[in-house]
Amino acid sequence: MSTNLIEFKDVSFRYGEDQPWVLKNVSFTIDEDEWVAIIGHNGSGKSTIAKLINGLLFPQEGEILIDGKKVTEDSIWDIRKDVGMVFQNPDNQFVGATVQDDVAFGMENRGISRETMVERIESTLNAVGMKDYLLTEPHRLSGGQKQRVAIASVLAISPKVLILDEATAMLDPNGRKEIMQTVSGLQDRQGLSLITITHDLQEVVQADRVLVMNGGQIWDEAEPRKIFAKKEELREIGLDVPFVAILADALLDAGITIAHEPLNHEELLEDLWTLHSKT
Amino acid sequence: MDITFENVTYIYQKNSPFEHKALENLSLHIESGSYVAVVGHTGSGKSTLISHLNGLSIPTEGKVKIGKYALSENEKINDMKELRSKVGVVFQYPEHQLFEETVEKDIAFGPENFGVPKNEIKTRIQKIIPAVGLSEDLLERSPFDLSGGQMRRVAIAGVLAVKPDVLVLDEPTAGLDPRGQKEMMDMFYQLHKEQGTTTILVTHSMEDALKYADHVIILNKGTKYMEGKPEDVFVQREALNRVQLDVPEIVQFISEFNERFDTTIPFQNQSMTELAQMIQRTLKGAESP
Amino acid sequence: MNNSLIIGQYVPGTSIVHRLDPRTKITIIFFYVFIVFFANNLPSYGILILFALASTFISRVPIRFIMKGLTPVWFLIIFTFILHLFVTKEGTVIFDFWIFKFYSGGVIQGIAISIRFFLLILVTSLLTLTTTPIEITDAIEDMLRPLNKVKFPVHELALMMSISLRFIPTLMQETDKISRAQASRGVDFRTGPVKERIKAIVPLLVPLFVSAFKRAEELAMAMEARGYQGGHGRSKLRELKIEKIDILVYFVFLAVITVLLLTRTYG
Numbered sequence: 001m002s003t004n005l006i007e008f009k010d011v012s013f014r015y016g017e018d019q020p021w022v023l024k025n026v027s028f029t030i031d032e033d034e035w036v037a038i039i040g041h042n043g044s045g046k047s048t049i050a051k052l053i054n055g056l057l058f059p060q061e062g063e064i065l066i067d068g069k070k071v072t073e074d075s076i077w078d079i080r081k082d083v084g085m086v087f088q089n090p091d092n093q094f095v096g097a098t099v100q101d102d103v104a105f106g107m108e109n110r111g112i113s114r115e116t117m118v119e120r121i122e123s124t125l126n127a128v129g130m131k132d133y134l135l136t137e138p139h140r141l142s143g144g145q146k147q148r149v150a151i152a153s154v155l156a157i158s159p160k161v162l163i164l165d166e167a168t169a170m171l172d173p174n175g176r177k178e179i180m181q182t183v184s185g186l187q188d189r190q191g192l193s194l195i196t197i198t199h200d201l202q203e204v205v206q207a208d209r210v211l212v213m214n215g216g217q218i219w220d221e222a223e224p225r226k227i228f229a230k231k232e233e234l235r236e237i238g239l240d241v242p243f244v245a246i247l248a249d250a251l252l253d254a255g256i257t258i259a260h261e262p263l264n265h266e267e268l269l270e271d272l273w274t275l276h277s278k279t
Numbered sequence: 280m281d282i283t284f285e286n287v288t289y290i291y292q293k294n295s296p297f298e299h300k301a302l303e304n305l306s307l308h309i310e311s312g313s314y315v316a317v318v319g320h321t322g323s324g325k326s327t328l329i330s331h332l333n334g335l336s337i338p339t340e341g342k343v344k345i346g347k348y349a350l351s352e353n354e355k356i357n358d359m360k361e362l363r364s365k366v367g368v369v370f371q372y373p374e375h376q377l378f379e380e381t382v383e384k385d386i387a388f389g390p391e392n393f394g395v396p397k398n399e400i401k402t403r404i405q406k407i408i409p410a411v412g413l414s415e416d417l418l419e420r421s422p423f424d425l426s427g428g429q430m431r432r433v434a435i436a437g438v439l440a441v442k443p444d445v446l447v448l449d450e451p452t453a454g455l456d457p458r459g460q461k462e463m464m465d466m467f468y469q470l471h472k473e474q475g476t477t478t479i480l481v482t483h484s485m486e487d488a489l490k491y492a493d494h495v496i497i498l499n500k501g502t503k504y505m506e507g508k509p510e511d512v513f514v515q516r517e518a519l520n521r522v523q524l525d526v527p528e529i530v531q532f533i534s535e536f537n538e539r540f541d542t543t544i545p546f547q548n549q550s551m552t553e554l555a556q557m558i559q560r561t562l563k564g565a566e567s568p
Numbered sequence: 569m570n571n572s573l574i575i576g577q578y579v580p581g582t583s584i585v586h587r588l589d590p591r592t593k594i595t596i597i598f599f600y601v602f603i604v605f606f607a608n609n610l611p612s613y614g615i616l617i618l619f620a621l622a623s624t625f626i627s628r629v630p631i632r633f634i635m636k637g638l639t640p641v642w643f644l645i646i647f648t649f650i651l652h653l654f655v656t657k658e659g660t661v662i663f664d665f666w667i668f669k670f671y672s673g674g675v676i677q678g679i680a681i682s683i684r685f686f687l688l689i690l691v692t693s694l695l696t697l698t699t700t701p702i703e704i705t706d707a708i709e710d711m712l713r714p715l716n717k718v719k720f721p722v723h724e725l726a727l728m729m730s731i732s733l734r735f736i737p738t739l740m741q742e743t744d745k746i747s748r749a750q751a752s753r754g755v756d757f758r759t760g761p762v763k764e765r766i767k768a769i770v771p772l773l774v775p776l777f778v779s780a781f782k783r784a785e786e787l788a789m790a791m792e793a794r795g796y797q798g799g800h801g802r803s804k805l806r807e808l809k810i811e812k813i814d815i816l817v818y819f820v821f822l823a824v825i826t827v828l829l830l831t832r833t834y835g
Contacts, residue, residue: 041456041457041458041459042426042427042455042456042459043426056789077795077797080794081795084793084794085790085793087786087789087790089783089786091738092787092790093786093787094734095731095734095787095790095791095794096734097701097702097730097733097734098702100805101702101805101806104805105794105796106794106795107803107805108802108803108804108805109794109795109796109802110803111801111802111803112803113803114803114804114805114807117803117805118805137734137737138734138737139737139738139741142321153794154794157794157795170453172321172483173320173483173484173525174320174321174523199456199457200457238456238457239456239457239458240457243528243532246551247532247551247554247555250551250552250555251555251558251559254552254555254556254558254559255559256555256558256559256562265531265532265535268532269535269536269539272536272540272562273539273540275562276540276562330748333752335748335751335752360754360756363751363752363753364754366752367752370745370748370752373749375742375745375746375749375775375778375779376746376750376753376771376775377775377778378770378771378774378775378778388771389753389754391754392753392754392755393754423778437753438752438753441753
């Protein structure tokens with residue numbers, strides 16, 4: 001049975017009385033074990049959603065439920081146990097003097113015993129492929145490596161949700177690949193929902209569902225394939241369209257009809273192959 | 280201004296336990312008025328290369344020539360300022376260099392340092408503001424009140440206001456959303472076309488290198504790994520993969536297509552429409568044996 | 569570039585001196601600094617010098633690193649030596665020049681003070697050379713713990729220290745980046761009149777502060793998101809442990825003190 005792990009009910013948020021609404025009447029749910037990508041251009045309100053989920057900000061209107069608990073000043077310490085977050089800037093979230101200290105930080109905050117910490121440091125660093133860097137200082141790590149440590153730090157407290165808030169935006173292509181591989185590896189972990197916030201459509205292909213934000217509202221909500229099909233509209237709200245989607249359109253113009261919206265090269269080639277062998 | 284690197288080696292912290300060779304025997308030539316992309320993974324020496332272009336670094340060995348200026352261990356130029364007014368550098372996250380009280384003052388900072396007359400600066404700012412996609416009512420605002428994207432544009436306007444002959448762009452679109460990225464890259468390209476600015480783009484994006492540059496230099500371990508026209512360089516998939524670089528997606532797709540269908544569609548920097556037509560012709564040709 | 573930054577002057581190693589509990593090292597140095605002033609004859613100085621040199625030798629820290637740490641204080645040592653030559657008027661006159669008279673007492677005093685100085689610097693730099701800043705922070709936090717009773721924020725202080733240490737390399741890189749960017753915009757940090765050069769610091773400092781504030785803000789948010797709510801109820805990964813070797817070293821040091829007290833001249 002799948003249950004709503006996160007529920008937004010008519011949530012509106014602004015930074016001050018005289019400020020414009022950053023989010024207006026946003027409602028959605030995210031299930032257990034689900035991977036949801038939230039996309040939108042800069043300023044569309046997508047990062048605000050992340051901060052509302054773990055009580056770094058509170059909405060003026062509406063309510064947010066995490067695993068049935070309402071997010072309030074009183075519940076945030078419990079909620080932060082369930083919601084782990086990785087932010088954009090790799091440097092500005094590395095607290096510890098070394099990799100192991102950083103992974104320990106969240107556990108120390110929760111008074112977890114030393115033995116458990118040592119165990120979990122090993123297992124989580126292993127999960128993100130950083131076990132050889134236990135004693136390394138942050139300034140000797142690449143951006144991608146720091147972000148993987150940040151993911152391990154979050155996993156160490158076994159949250160129910162992992163939020164990546166533009167965690168790849170400041171990385172080079174290799175760093176991005178590292179993070180996306182790490183994340184899709186984690187998807188198999190049981191009982192972990194994933195929310196990836198990005199403006200890169202390439203990164204949402206593997207998600208179960210995509211929330212597209214525009215002007216503080218949910219512009220669309222569907223599986224990636226359906227989102228990709230709306231090329232013109234996506235461009236209008238300042239988002240990119242993946243290569244395969246553009247090519248599929250060009251092929252249509254050239255007289256080749258692709259059966260269904262391709263998500264990646266393999267699918268497009270497969271479709272072309274089917275067409276080719278049919279004729 | 281032509282730019283030439285002659286056997287340039289650059290060593291950080293020479294004679295210390297941390298000695299590190301960032302460039303090694305690097306030779307290259309960048310023609311005046313061209314648009315060159317410098318590509319390489321992190322740590323390949325790109326940043327060090329940039330810092331040689333306006334004299335922030337002096338080669339440990341070898342020589343760098345930028346127009347009439349020469350930089351080497353034994354010929355230090357006296358008027359570094361003059362060189363720096365000719366070579367504008369947009370660093371990564373250039374918004375981090377803003378510091379003045381108003382946007383206008385910050386844009387004027389560079390030109391003032393280089394001795395551009397006050398009223399000339401005013402005229403230049405008038406022209407640059409719309410070109411970088413800002414509105415004039417921002418001029419009196421504090422740069423720190425703007426959005427990240429706007430701050431980036433202010434910083435770039437500050438470099439452009441100097442009217443450099445050579446424009447060096449170090450990952451100028453990092454962190455922007457897709458629309459911002461495209462607008463900015465198109466703006467630089469237009470500038471290059473209209474004013475003939477020699478443009479050197481340092482990037483991780485093969486797509487951008489392919490789209491805008493007429494010459495590509497691939498760096499690896501501080502030395503030149505490959506060089507040539509984008510369509511010649513980017514088809515060499517294996518060679519690029521060896522230095523942890525990918526080919527542009529279109530090249531990748533064409534080679535996958537060719538493998539699957541046993542065809543030989545060439546990559547010639549064709550448009551998406553052209554590629555679709557080639558695929559259509561290939562499939563058609565194959566169906567009538 | 570990145571990996572060239574050394575924090576403090578720590579020289580990695582696995583010697584006994586490196587492996588000692590940082591509290592042991594701090595305690596011993598604290599008392600050493602005291603007893604240096606007890607020495608007043610050849611044997612008592614001898615035992616102090618022996619202890620300092622033996623520690624240095626055991627630590628296997630290359631001499632050039634130690635000498636580097638001493639460079640800024642050579643001047644001070646020589647200065648105090650000369651000062652003593654001029655002001656001390658004890659013992660016999662050994663040298664008479666124009667209006668100056670140098671006494672043997674002055675020479676002896678000068679040498680003694682210089683040795684004390686040298687030993688103090690040597691031993692304290694040995695601490696920073698063999699102990700990582702984070703270990704020192706841990707030790708300080710632990711040793712100040714009793715102050716918790718009087719509501720002194722020991723944990724917060726230690727956390728602030730360790731975060732500052734952690735961000736030193738980051739801010740150094742940032743400074744370098746900004747100064748390059750401003751130099752490219754025509755700022756001249758190196759030449760020109762002093763007034764101009766002071767002015768040139770503004771374009772460097774403002775962005776540096778802006779960025780430091782932004783980092784602090786983001787870091788605070790990241791810490792909060794990871795459940796930080798002050799020192800209360802926290803556990804610690806880093807654990808300081810007194811081992812056999814620490815006890816042994818304490819005994820050796822106690823022996824040094826005993827010998828010193830026995831050999832020094834009283835009265």
